[in-house]
Amino acid sequence: IQRIAVITSGGDAPGMNACIRAVVLTAQHYGIEVLAFRHGYEGLLNNDWQRLDETNVLHILQYSGTIIKSARSERFKQAEAAQEAARNLDAHQIDALVVIGGDGSFRGADHLSHHWDGQVIGVPGTIDNDLFGSDDTIGYSTAVETAMDALDKIRDTAEAMDRVFIVEVMGRHAGFIGLSSAMASGAERMILPELQREKPLTVASIVKHIEAVQRVRGDSSYVMVLSEHQWPGGAVRLAEQLEDRLHLPCRPCLLGHTQRGGRPTAHDRILATRLGVHAVQLIRQGVSGVMAGTSGQGLAETPLAETWQKRKGLSQEWVDIQQSLFNPVKKSKNGS
Numbered sequence: 035i036q037r038i039a040v041i042t043s044g045g046d047a048p049g050m051n052a053c054i055r056a057v058v059l060t061a062q063h064y065g066i067e068v069l070a071f072r073h074g075y076e077g078l079l080n081n082d083w084q085r086l087d088e089t090n091v092l093h094i095l096q097y098s099g100t101i102i103k104s105a106r107s108e109r110f111k112q113a114e115a116a117q118e119a120a121r122n123l124d125a126h127q128i129d130a131l132v133v134i135g136g137d138g139s140f141r142g143a144d145h146l147s148h149h150w151d152g153q154v155i156g157v158p159g160t161i162d163n164d165l166f167g168s169d170d171t172i173g174y175s176t177a178v179e180t181a182m183d184a185l186d187k188i189r190d191t192a193e194a195m196d197r198v199f200i201v202e203v204m205g206r207h208a209g210f211i212g213l214s215s216a217m218a219s220g221a222e223r224m225i226l227p228e229l230q231r232e233k234p235l236t237v238a239s240i241v242k243h244i245e246a247v248q249r250v251r252g253d254s255s256y257v258m259v260l261s262e263h264q265w266p267g268g269a270v271r272l273a274e275q276l277e278d279r280l281h282l283p284c285r286p287c288l289l290g291h292t293q294r295g296g297r298p299t300a301h302d303r304i305l306a307t308r309l310g311v312h313a314v315q316l317i318r319q320g321v322s323g324v325m326a327g328t329s330g331q332g333l334a335e336t337p338l339a340e341t342w343q344k345r346k347g348l349s350q351e352w353v354d355i356q357q358s359l360f361n362p363v364k365k366s367k368n369g370s
């Protein structure tokens with residue numbers, strides 16, 4: 035292996051820079067040259083590239099974003115795009131490509147691996163944590179930390195003014211950020227895609243829960259975590275609907291892209307470093323067509339196709355815990 039390329043693709047995630055750094059430093063250690071294509075697959079198609087060595091990656095691991103830029107490429111979804119990318123990779127005599135991204139990016143990587151002879155390794159980089167085959171994804175920990183921090187702040191004002199808040203978090207079609215941030219902040223309720231698919235909540239059932247929690251706990255602040263795309267009109271509409279029924283001030287708060295920025299947590303920096311190093315080690319071993327992820331305390335590889343074709347589930351244990359803590363069952367007189 036003499037030359038590898040790296041791209042960051044799809045929504046950026048805190049820790050991507052740490053991963054690029056690990057790829058470059060490990061490659062250099064083995065005397066392998068590194069090229070980056072900028073703006074993900076767009077760079078591969080436009081032949082927009084730069085060389086990366088240790089001077090480019092000094093002191094970047096503490097910053098979010100990505101020094102080689104990212105993009106969602108509509109063009110790369112077209113069948114012939116993979117052949118074009120393969121031609122550009124061959125023109126640069128690239129032996130292997132590291133794709134740091136999420137499910138859409140791995141779909142592209144999988145497609146490319148069928149049209150190009152070089153090795154393709156995926157590294158899970160998405161705040162959504164929704165990739166089958168890895169317990170964890172780069173950026174998820176930081177996004178949860180950001181959401182928790184915001185939820186703590188919201189609680190201060192909700193409690194001071196006896197208000198109901200609906201805090202909308204990201205996650206695309208998965209509830210990992212929603213569940214973790216709700217648990218970490220003690221939110222009274224969470225509306226997550228996985229739960230909505232099973233038993234959708236209605237305005238009436240939410241109102242009933244708010245009233246029951248307030249009656250039993252004697253606390254009129256109530257904070258709800260709403261995963262994006264899970265309520266028509268989102269947090270803004272739900273707040274209006276609840277205010278109409280409860281006659282209490284209900285306020286929406288949309289965290290949006292704040293969840294994609296900020297200083298990566300120690301967890302994300304370490305994860306990104308481990309996975310970046312592992313990606314290069316896999317390339318040196320001749321491995322291709324897999325995502326380098328984690329399982330338990332260790333590392334695990336999963337075929338790229340499985341990462342986006344199979345669905346990763348939420349921890350039922352976590353869901354049960356969170357729901358049982360906010361099931362306002364009245365105590366009997368003897369306190370049992």
Ligand code: F6P
Pocket residue numbers: 045106136160161162204205206262294
């Ligand atoms: O996949 C990461 C993510 O932040 C999702 O949580 C969210 O649904 C989406 O990207 C937003 O995408 P964009 O930044 O393109 O609006």
